[in-house]
Amino acid sequence: MGKAAIYRRYASKAEMAFAATMFEQQLPTLAGTGSLHGxxxxxxxxxxxxxATPAARQLTPALISEIAVKPGLEARFQDTFLAAEQAIFAETTERAVSRGELAGTVDPAMAHLLxxxxxxxxxxxxxxxxxxAMITDLATAATAGITALADRHHSDPGGAAEPH
Structure with missing residues (x-):
């Protein structure tokens, strides 16, 4: 594959390296533990x-830096890497709603951010x-935050979500 073909697919070296080291791997599948926290x-x-790998710790900040200065790279990052991750969060919260753990779904971007x-x-x-221990605390805090958001956004008897 030639250099031109690579740059048609990736906007920068950092994006290519990030994709190769972190996102060419399969995204985590939902474990289906039976609880939102799990x-x-x-x-x-x-x-x-x-x-937390050494490559990710080096490449992620470089990609974030490039996103700040290269027009179009932010949209590509949002539409590819972040969209795939947020889809996992959408499915996670939908499962929690179907189990009765959440009053309703929340914005997958917010769940992802939390x-x-x-x-x-x-x-x-x-x-x-x-x-x-920190990972467990992060999951606990995110569970509480997502639950609070679902309650807030779905507490209106008419079903209208409150503005952010």
Missing amino acids: DLLALVRAFHARR LLGSLASALYIINLPVDD
């Missing part, structure tokens, strides 16, 4: 295993050592 815990453990945004911050910005 599902979120399984997801955060799977994503931590992917995002769990994986915190993980990314710990790994790439604050550089905290992320152990299983």
Whole structure:
């Protein structure tokens, strides 16, 4: 494959390396643990295993930096990597609704932010050592947040969600 073909698929070297090291792998599948907390815990453990590797710790900040300065890269990142992850969160919350754990679905982007945004911050910005105790705490906090959002957005008897 030639260089031109590579750059038609990827907007930058950082995007290509990020895709090759983190997203050419299969995304985590839903474990179906039977509870929202269990599902979120399984997801955060799977994503931590992917995002805590030395390559991911080096490439993710580089890609984030490129997103800030390269027009179009943000949209590509949103439409590919983030959309795939958010689909997992949509399915997770839909399962929780069907089990009666949540009053209704929540925005998958918000669920994603509550769990994986915190993980990314710990790994790439604050550089905290992320152990299983922290991972469990992240899942617990995200469960509480998602539950509160579902309650807030679906507490209106008329079914209208409150504005963000």
